[in-house]
Amino acid sequence: xxxxxxxxxxxxxxxxxxxxxxxxxxxxxxxxxxxxxxxxxxxxxxxxxxxxxxxxxxxxxxxxxxxxxxxxxxxxxxxxxxxxxxxxxxxxxxxxxxxxxxxxxxxxxxxxxxxxxxxxxxxxxxxxxxxxxxxxxxxxxxxxxxxxxxxxxxxxxxxxxxxxxxxxxxxxxxxxxxxxxxxxxxxxxxxxxxxxxxxxxxxxxxxxxxxxxxxxxxxxxxxxxxxxxxxxxxxxxxxxxxxxxxxxxxxxxxxxxxxxxxxxxxxxxxxxxxxxxxxxxxxxxxxxxxxxxxxxxxxxxxxxxxxxxxxxxxxxxxxxxxxxxxxxxxxxxxxxxxxxxxxxxxxx
Amino acid sequence: xxxxxxxxxxxxxxxxxxxxxxxxxxxxxxxxxxxxxxxxxxxxxxxxxxxxxxxxxxxxxxxxxxxxxxxxxxxxxxxxxxxxxxxxxxxxxxxxxxxxxxxxxxxxxxxxxxxxxxxxxxxx
Numbered sequence: 001x002x003x004x005x006x007x008x009x010x011x012x013x014x015x016x017x018x019x020x021x022x023x024x025x026x027x028x029x030x031x032x033x034x035x036x037x038x039x040x041x042x043x044x045x046x047x048x049x050x051x052x053x054x055x056x057x058x059x060x061x062x063x064x065x066x067x068x069x070x071x072x073x074x075x076x077x078x079x080x081x082x083x084x085x086x087x088x089x090x091x092x093x094x095x096x097x098x099x100x101x102x103x104x105x106x107x108x109x110x111x112x113x114x115x116x117x118x119x120x121x122x123x124x125x126x127x128x129x130x131x132x133x134x135x136x137x138x139x140x141x142x143x144x145x146x147x148x149x150x151x152x153x154x155x156x157x158x159x160x161x162x163x164x165x166x167x168x169x170x171x172x173x174x175x176x177x178x179x180x181x182x183x184x185x186x187x188x189x190x191x192x193x194x195x196x197x198x199x200x201x202x203x204x205x206x207x208x209x210x211x212x213x214x215x216x217x218x219x220x221x222x223x224x225x226x227x228x229x230x231x232x233x234x235x236x237x238x239x240x241x242x243x244x245x246x247x248x249x250x251x252x253x254x255x256x257x258x259x260x261x262x263x264x265x266x267x268x269x270x271x272x273x274x275x276x277x278x279x280x281x282x283x284x285x286x287x288x289x290x291x292x293x294x295x296x297x298x299x300x301x302x303x304x305x306x307x308x309x310x311x312x313x314x315x316x317x318x319x320x321x322x323x324x325x326x327x328x329x330x331x332x333x334x335x336x337x338x339x340x341x342x343x344x345x346x347x348x
Numbered sequence: 349x350x351x352x353x354x355x356x357x358x359x360x361x362x363x364x365x366x367x368x369x370x371x372x373x374x375x376x377x378x379x380x381x382x383x384x385x386x387x388x389x390x391x392x393x394x395x396x397x398x399x400x401x402x403x404x405x406x407x408x409x410x411x412x413x414x415x416x417x418x419x420x421x422x423x424x425x426x427x428x429x430x431x432x433x434x435x436x437x438x439x440x441x442x443x444x445x446x447x448x449x450x451x452x453x454x455x456x457x458x459x460x461x462x463x464x465x466x467x468x469x470x471x472x
Binding site for chain 2: 012015016018019020021043045046047049050052053054081082083084085086087088119120121300301304305
């Protein structure tokens, strides 16, 4: 049986290529569509120059809608940032933060999105105050539950309580699967080895992670093993990452509307060695989730010092994995060169 | 991230009173100019004074102090800004340029500085 869970891509995944102009927006959308990942998520200010400081040209928004229609895709989420540290030495006042979120609600609506993503550091009061406006515009504001935070963390519980108290269904959650790092990602280990971490210390950290040892103990042990600089940094990643429990999402299913399919590496056998997607998909199916899982490739920053990331191949492999886990009968494939539009523009 | 792509290859040029090169923000998004806390340029081991640096995008040029209160302009994702250093000029030949950017990012519990070093040639 085919699952009700849908596949999508956050264009964040292609950042290494789009940064360098190797892929255009059309390349990103076409490639996702060919993979059957019809849900498109963007970080507004990555994809659209000008947002939010000087605005986005109508021509750029028209182009977005043209491409979404051309490739039969669905706009899913505009991920906004809300830079409350915009002013040096003083935080952005509350009312201005709310007004800023409303502007992102408008931008999300202009792009035809159902959701806008709020970063996890934004205060619940700000989102609650913006909720009535989001309701009017048919947009839900989803706070991204992202490691080191998780569904049992008091900060997230405060959000959940505020959302319930508000009575608004325009407020919800967007869990990032990077909360469920079950094994120390091999691309992290390799990066730290390149930075000079001694092999015995790296092996110790990987094993300690597997044994779920408290981060502070691991850091002290590494210090006592003679670890310095990058070895301490490797141990400190345990402060920000952990194998939290996917089942914790079940309590919040009615407010979970989008998923970041975070991954650090997809191997040739279509396995993410650090994040248990088989378990995650089971939990989401158990919870009756019917939204998108949007690929979010974040291995780029861990390998770029050694090799040029191949984001498209990484996303392809994750989409094959997801399609199989969701019970689809065919593996997704890419038919057109992922850089076709960029090449055509360059030739003009 | 994108550290090794900050300085655009082959972009070193002479300008009136100094030199310029193209620089990109090492980030997965753009950033409003008020959140660029510092840009430090080092040439052949010599740190250039902050006052000598200018930042230019889409025809507008700012000092670093001016940028601190610019709320209506930004350094877009992947955008090649012209970084100008008014140091009196550089000799022809190859120079080692280090370009370091310090950002104030709302959600990060630290203030990141990212840098890139490249050998750039200045034509005679």
